[in-house]
Amino acid sequence: FTSDVGKYLAIVLGNGAILASAFQISDGNSQLDILIWSGWFAGVLAGAMIGANQVLEYRCKSGPQNVVITGSTRGLGKALAREFLFAGDHVVIASRSPDSVRTTVAQLQEEINRGISISTTSTPVGKVFGISCDVSKGEDVKMLSDFAVSKLGSIDIWINNAGTNKGFRPLSQFTDEDINQIVSTNLIGSLICTREAIRVMKLQEKGGHIFNMDGAGSGGSSTPLTAVYGATKCGLRQLHLSLLKECKRSKVGIHTASPGMVLTDLLLSGASLQNKKMFNIICELPETVARTLVPRMRTVKGTGKAVNYLTPPRILLALITAWLRRDRWFDEKGKALYAAETDRVRIWAES
Secondary structure, eight states, X not given: OHHHHHHHHHHHHHHHXXXXXXXXXXXXXTTBHHHHHHHHHHHHHHHHHHHHHHHHHHXXXXXXXXXXXXXXXXXXXHHHHHHHHHTTOEEEEEESOHHHHHHHHHXXXXXXXXXXXXOXXXXXXXXXXXXXXXXXXXXXHHHHHHHHHHHHSSOSEXXXXXXXXXXXXXXXXXXXXXXXXXXXXXXXXXXXXXXXXXXXXXXXXXXXXXXXXXXXXXXXXXXXXXXXXXXXXXXXXXXXXXXXXXXXXXXXXXXXXXXXXXXXXXXXXXXXXXXXXXXXXXXXXXXXXXXXXXXXXXXXXXXXXXXXXXXXXXXXXXXXXXXXXXXXXXXXXXXXXSOOHHHXXXXXXXX
């Protein structure tokens, strides 16, 4: 426990220092000392509150969870799987490509072993399994759930992360195949997976928790140039509201997770230079988002919870420090400046 105290203090004070600087920059100047000090104080207070919340989430960790994640051989899904594993949970990953599944299972296992070798604590790590699955096919999803139960014994958390977009362009330029792929993966896939997860969890004495991923359009807002994607996400929100009532008297929790804007292939597909300039301000790496979402997913209680990465304090911080975030991920010509996944994961594991 003593070794953890320094880590928790660093989280609290680190958040305080960052937001203190941001508030000071935005709130004061050399002629107005009272504004400078009020800015520092507000930053420390807000940062400490954020840090304290992070500490609470980590200190409230439950025992090992059994987790199923679709669309988890790359991007955010893979980062979520990694974070669950290092929290001591057992994870089943799934993707349409058998080769991608085998490769990702091997990579995650290697990362687990490397993490164990450099770890200074005896924190247990989980086991990872994988199976190919097309979420738009009921028979595949049934095989996924049967496989998960056979390997894990039960399913505590099911995350519907599989999704696709097909780029940024007007609806008139989308082919029939584009539309069918987006709808079948994002909406039909989530419907079938949620149905199967509910079936399994209702048979479990302890129930379980299901997360559907929010995205642009979830709240009913317009999504020009990604109209099909936005329509599927809006449909998932309606599904969420319906299932809250259908599962009201069960032990199955129905939740949403909103990762915000994450630097993944899904987001970057067809992105323009102007898009990338905006990404510099508001986007985050998959590992960063997963590290925030997973502790809250692991300890969720009840039903109808929204686990969001872009909380009001984070949005405020991004806006306040927008000018400092220029060229954070992409240079002025749109060239990527961030490290490759293997390098990011190595640094992540060492920390």
